[in-house]
Amino acid sequence: MKKIRRILPLFLALFPAAAVCASGAELVPVGEAVGIVLDVKGVYVEEIMAFQGENGRVSPAEKAGLAPGDLLIRAGGRELSGSHDLTEALADRAGEEVPVELLRNGRRMTLSVTPERDLTDGETRLGILARETQSGIGTVTWFDPATGVYGALGHGIHAARAEPGAVNRGELYRVTLTGLEKGTRGKAGELKGSLTGSPVGTAEANTPFGVYGRAEGIFEGETVETLSSGEIRKGKAEILTTLENGKKERYEIEILGVDETEDPGRAISFRVTDRRLLEKTGGVIRGMSGSPILQDGKLAGGVTHVLISDPASGYGVPVDVMLRAARVSLGAEKKAA
Secondary structure, X not given: OOXXXXXXXXXXXXXXXXXXXXXXXXXXEEEEEEEEEEEEEEEEEEEEOOEEEOOEXXXXXXXXXXXXXXXXXXEOOEEOOOHHHHHHHHOOOOOOOEEEEXXXXXXXXXXXXOOEEOOOOOOEEOOEXXXXXXXXXXEXXXXXXOOOEEEEOOOOOOOOOOOHHHEXXXXXXXXXEEEEEOOXXXXXXXXXXXXXXXXXXXXXXXXXXXXXXEXXXXXXXXXXXXXXXXXXXXXXXXXEEEEEOOEEXXXXXXXXXXXXXXXXXXXXXXXXXXXXXXXXXXXXXXXXXXXXXXXXXXXXXXXXXXXXXXXXXXXXXXXXXXXXXXXXXXXXXXXXO
């Protein structure tokens, strides 16, 4: 039996219909690394912690079965929009069972948690380190200069074990790249950097096939034609990406096939053939997700996944899949008459 290889996704207001480009339109292939910060719809459990209770060190969250990566959405019947809501839901309920509704691995579930009073400050706690945003570095695939709309990443930003929809709207930032970690078999590499300055755009929609928003006057370049999924062929192609500040380069790849039947987000399979990229990164690394895939000078799609067992091999999403996701998520999809 052929061994199955793990696949790693690369990464942390509605527009009017005219604001979203149609499939077949000419777009700017961007290939620029950016930082995206999204608000979490609830309370994200980053870490389980213990505190000083009446009977020593305790962690009600751990005892109840909560785990890092859970997304808490209701507590004691109260909807959670942030950690302040959780604090209010637990107030004066030390020693009392409180139902907590959460998302885990795409499933809704409810656990019964008994919070306790923290003797250091008198607050009633579960014993978690909470986070209200998700952020990370990725790459912008395309930009429509006529509308100011962009598409990035080619996949969604998850709140760990929750679905992409669990993280809400946010902002787009420039990044200062500080280096990279080369990928090796069994370990994904990573593009490293930090967010700089004020937001340069919005992040309006977080979907399974990319993050979409507006960044007018930010991304420059010549427009190119787009390819439909059916027009992408096996053979030579390029990816456009940024691995150093201000240095955007094209690297050769070979497209091995195109198949949307199982997962459109991995419809394009490819292998890196450019020795320069293989020497720098080992192939595809985190942060390169969204890097434009170009064939015959036309925009075919964006990089989305890398094979952990073989960093020189990766997957991509066709640009027409991204455009459909943008139209639907930004409110411009019209029902057929």
